[in-house]
Amino acid sequence: MLRRYFIISILCVFLLPVLVFSQDDKSFKIVPLGIMGGINESNLSAYMVAATGTSDYICFDAGTLHYGIEKAINNNVFNIPAEQVLKKYIRGYFISHAHLDHVSGLIINSPDDTAKIIYGLASCLETIKTHYFTWESWANFTDEGEAPLLKKYHYQVLRPDSSTAIKNTEMSVKVYPLSHSNLQSTAFLVNSNNAYILYLGDVGPDEIEKSNSLHNLWQAISPFIKSKKLKAIMIETSFPNEQPDKTLFGHLTPNWLMKEMDDLAALTGVDALKGFNLIITHVKPPQVNIDKLKSQLKAQNKLRFNLIFPKQGREIDL
Amino acid sequence: MLRRYFIISILCVFLLPVLVFSQDDKSFKIVPLGIMGGINESNLSAYMVAATGTSDYICFDAGTLHYGIEKAINNNVFNIPAEQVLKKYIRGYFISHAHLDHVSGLIINSPDDTAKIIYGLASCLETIKTHYFTWESWANFTDEGEAPLLKKYHYQVLRPDSSTAIKNTEMSVKVYPLSHSNLQSTAFLVNSNNAYILYLGDVGPDEIEKSNSLHNLWQAISPFIKSKKLKAIMIETSFPNEQPDKTLFGHLTPNWLMKEMDDLAALTGVDALKGFNLIITHVKPPQVNIDKLKSQLKAQNKLRFNLIFPKQGREIDL
Numbered sequence: 252m253l254r255r256y257f258i259i260s261i262l263c264v265f266l267l268p269v270l271v272f273s274q275d276d277k278s279f280k281i282v283p284l285g286i287m288g289g290i291n292e293s294n295l296s297a298y299m300v301a302a303t304g305t306s307d308y309i310c311f312d313a314g315t316l317h318y319g320i321e322k323a324i325n326n327n328v329f330n331i332p333a334e335q336v337l338k339k340y341i342r343g344y345f346i347s348h349a350h351l352d353h354v355s356g357l358i359i360n361s362p363d364d365t366a367k368i369i370y371g372l373a374s375c376l377e378t379i380k381t382h383y384f385t386w387e388s389w390a391n392f393t394d395e396g397e398a399p400l401l402k403k404y405h406y407q408v409l410r411p412d413s414s415t416a417i418k419n420t421e422m423s424v425k426v427y428p429l430s431h432s433n434l435q436s437t438a439f440l441v442n443s444n445n446a447y448i449l450y451l452g453d454v455g456p457d458e459i460e461k462s463n464s465l466h467n468l469w470q471a472i473s474p475f476i477k478s479k480k481l482k483a484i485m486i487e488t489s490f491p492n493e494q495p496d497k498t499l500f501g502h503l504t505p506n507w508l509m510k511e512m513d514d515l516a517a518l519t520g521v522d523a524l525k526g527f528n529l530i531i532t533h534v535k536p537p538q539v540n541i542d543k544l545k546s547q548l549k550a551q552n553k554l555r556f557n558l559i560f561p562k563q564g565r566e567i568d569l
Numbered sequence: 570m571l572r573r574y575f576i577i578s579i580l581c582v583f584l585l586p587v588l589v590f591s592q593d594d595k596s597f598k599i600v601p602l603g604i605m606g607g608i609n610e611s612n613l614s615a616y617m618v619a620a621t622g623t624s625d626y627i628c629f630d631a632g633t634l635h636y637g638i639e640k641a642i643n644n645n646v647f648n649i650p651a652e653q654v655l656k657k658y659i660r661g662y663f664i665s666h667a668h669l670d671h672v673s674g675l676i677i678n679s680p681d682d683t684a685k686i687i688y689g690l691a692s693c694l695e696t697i698k699t700h701y702f703t704w705e706s707w708a709n710f711t712d713e714g715e716a717p718l719l720k721k722y723h724y725q726v727l728r729p730d731s732s733t734a735i736k737n738t739e740m741s742v743k744v745y746p747l748s749h750s751n752l753q754s755t756a757f758l759v760n761s762n763n764a765y766i767l768y769l770g771d772v773g774p775d776e777i778e779k780s781n782s783l784h785n786l787w788q789a790i791s792p793f794i795k796s797k798k799l800k801a802i803m804i805e806t807s808f809p810n811e812q813p814d815k816t817l818f819g820h821l822t823p824n825w826l827m828k829e830m831d832d833l834a835a836l837t838g839v840d841a842l843k844g845f846n847l848i849i850t851h852v853k854p855p856q857v858n859i860d861k862l863k864s865q866l867k868a869q870n871k872l873r874f875n876l877i878f879p880k881q882g883r884e885i886d887l
Binding site for chain 2: 318363386
């Protein structure tokens with residue numbers, strides 16, 4: 252009996268600080284609801300993100316919601332029913348652009364959702380308003396656009412260069428416009444208690460897009476990397492390197508991602524990026540292409556990022 | 570040795586005619602790719618249908634394609650890769666109405682699809698043209714609407730009261746407009762070698778919709794039931810009987826379905842419906858509601874239909 256007490260005491264003394272410290276050390280939890288950039292309707296871009304220790308999630312894009320929530324429940328990430336996760340845990344949607352693979356889950360789930368805010372750039376919200384929440388294509392669950400208005404969702408336009416508090420959370424957000432072929436896409440920089448996470452919607456390389464939007468973004472966020480306040484960048488790699496530049500359709504390959512990362516490294520210094528969390532989103536099927544682009548990213552990772560390939564319904568702690 | 574030969578001979582003599590007969594007796598095969606009327610993005614209304622003995626499928630609605638095809642492959646319904654089923658087996662899409670849960674799979678899968686025709690009533694195709702295959706919400710893979718036109722799909726408007734040959738199949742189709750709250754929906758009557766199958770998109774009861782569209786449809790198809798040429802009716806039951814009439818949103822409950830079937834029985838006689846295949850589509854989650862509406866349908870089946878509850882990726886032979 253005494254021996255057992257002794258062992259338990261020793262375990263407490265040594266393990267408790269480790270557990271507490273590792274808990275304290277984390278700033279965000281991410282629950283990927285969908286991780287792919289195409290065709291598989293059960294697994295399209297959507298990432299729930301909350302400050303550690305809270306259940307006040309926002310959702311970056313909303314390609315697949317219900318099926319991803321069910322996967323997360325099966326993995327014991329949530330212990331309430333799927334309907335409740337949708338209604339209670341997701342406090343707002345941040346839509347990077349209005350391509351259907353980034354919004355279909357939001358539209359399909361809207362009849363079962365509760366009142367909340369859809370945040371985005373004006374151009375993105377305008378397309379949602381005129382193409383999806385209309386009475387020909389669905390029902391207008393929002394408070395703007397075609398009458399009658401069901402007033403469940405409120406659109407909130409985000410403007411670059413101003414910070415916006417995220418309702419029903421303790422987080423705030425700044426937006427940066429991105430170039431995605433013919434469309435404007437969006438990067439969201441979320442701040443929780445002076446820790447940051449950056450999510451980019453679909454984006455092409457500056458050189459191909461004839462843009463400086465990524466370079467401007469790297470300039471804006473590089474101080475947060477140097478100060479170690481930025482915990483991760485979530486960025487797309489849609490195709491393996493074999494995809495020709497003329498058919499990139501506003502997306503990145505491992506080559507182009509690493510060129511952009513070189514641009515970032517020129518601002519931060521290479522040491523600041525060593526071990527930095529780079530979360531790869533929007534991988535496009537077929538699986539053979541996904542396997543290929545993952546190998547290429549690992550082989551081309553000369554900056555020594557901590558490359559993270561998210562799995563649907565598996566929590567990531569940062 | 571002689572004994573084994575004797576047994577095999579006996580088996581051949583008795584079983585072969587049964588096998589051949591049961592093959593000959595069938596007219597259609599249905600592969601449900603998605604069977605639900607909401608929120609689960611991996612299982613939304615879509616039904617592949619082909620004449621028995623062919624792989625020339627059409628697809629009634631297209632809520633979920635890729636995930637349903639993968640399910641069917643896992644069940645050994647198809648033995649070619651999912652990409653090939655989409656490209657080669659599906660010869661055309663028949664969209665009943667443009668609500669997103671009936672078209673999102675078509676839009677999401679379009680980059681990986683081959684050239685084919687999208688059939689529907691003019692109002693439905695107009696919404697697809699102006700809301701989905703546009704350059705703000707997706708890309709225009711069709712040959713009409715916003716330039717540039719990628720010309721993969723061709724819209725073919727179907728007009729009531731005329732029969733249309735279905736390209737790359739030996740089937741033909743007639744359409745009947747239905748009333749689905751504020752929208753026009755569609756019933757497709759498909760003819761294959763003088764056997765028929767009827768698919769209805771979302772529809773409300775005539776009495777609630779202030780319509781006679783279902784009554785007109787029953788009049789049109791009752792001769793095919795009496796002559797036993799109609800093999801099945803695929804019709805929705807979205808909600809259990811507890812759903813109030815004022816929140817039906819253009820859908821049916823078991824009560825309302827059976828009222829409509831009484832109207833049909835007045836035209837065909839009750840004997841003609843005994844054992845007739847009634848395939849129940851568009852059941853709406855949560856599962857507790859689906860279980861309830863199934864029990865109610867079975868309990869209220871006084872006409873003694875053969876009630877069929879399709880399963881995703883499981884073939885039905887009729």
